[in-house]
Amino acid sequence: MSLINYAKKEIQFKIVYYGCGLCGKTTNLQIIHDRVPAKAKGNLTSLATSQDRTLFFDFLPLQTMAIEGYTTKFQVYTVPGQVKYNSTRKLVLRNCDGVVFCIDSQQDKMPENLESWENLKENLADQNDSLNQMPHVLQYNKRDLPGRLPKAYLDFALNNGEHRIPTFMAAAVNGKGVLETLNGVAKLVLQDFIDKH
């Protein structure tokens, strides 16, 4: 839910990184936090278990001048990927303006990717939303691993609709494709905002 403050000349958006467990959502935020200049970022907050698995969410506030005359803030979140944390995923997804669906490109992770993809649609429907109305991109992550599936296969499985979703190839652990993905979804969110105003 975008928030416009005309008095402070400020606009805020919420972006959520979604995907199955261990697909690299938290790694994306860590890389963004490492690479974005200090003036454009706040603290990275992680609510994780002792095994470094996301328990509630990770959160990173970012700031830029994307819209002329306005400070534009992006509040970037990840959801916990493990199946048992669905109620938490619903809470984090609430009032979001854009989604990055992060995909583990390894062959044996496809069932989990597809389950998470369906789960995203169900959770959006629960809040009277849908991917048709929500700016979103796909990130094919872990392209550095030997067991990765070809892009064409992933497109066939996840990006076979009438309107093709923007996709980004990434190896988040090395930082590859991470900022490109963030810029991709941020631009879609901004364009959607401009279109509605």
Add this chain to the structure above:
Amino acid sequence: MAIGFELQKDDYVTLEANLQIFQKGAEVRGAFLCDSGGNIIIEVGKAASCVDSVSALASGAFSATRALAHAIGEDEFSSIVHQGSRNNIFMSAVDEEVLLVAVFGQETNNGLVKLEGTKACRKLLPIFRDIMKRPTVPNEDPTVTFVLAQGPLFSR
């Protein structure tokens, strides 16, 4: 996509005045209003050095508490206080979408913060209802347009 809300300058002034009255009456160090997505709407005083993170965490904690309330058959726990040895935090729902958060130390007490917080929420509720039901395109200034700046948004 959820419908966002827009704060006009008059809204900002009204909300800020109400929040300042709360801050003074409850004697809290800092207070802010945030939405259920964790976005800060308005802030007075200094609640924390990284208030964005506090807002995201408070919103998440309050949402989780609301889910807990439902799980045991309550509609909601309308306010929460987390008490530390030096610093405390108070959270109270203005409505489904807006949360009042205050950070305070030993200079005040829980009872006063809760009392003033409840009063503040009652005053803030009709203001937010009015903001929420307004059309999202500003009536008072039809010339307002948003133009995308050129260049990459985020780079090294």
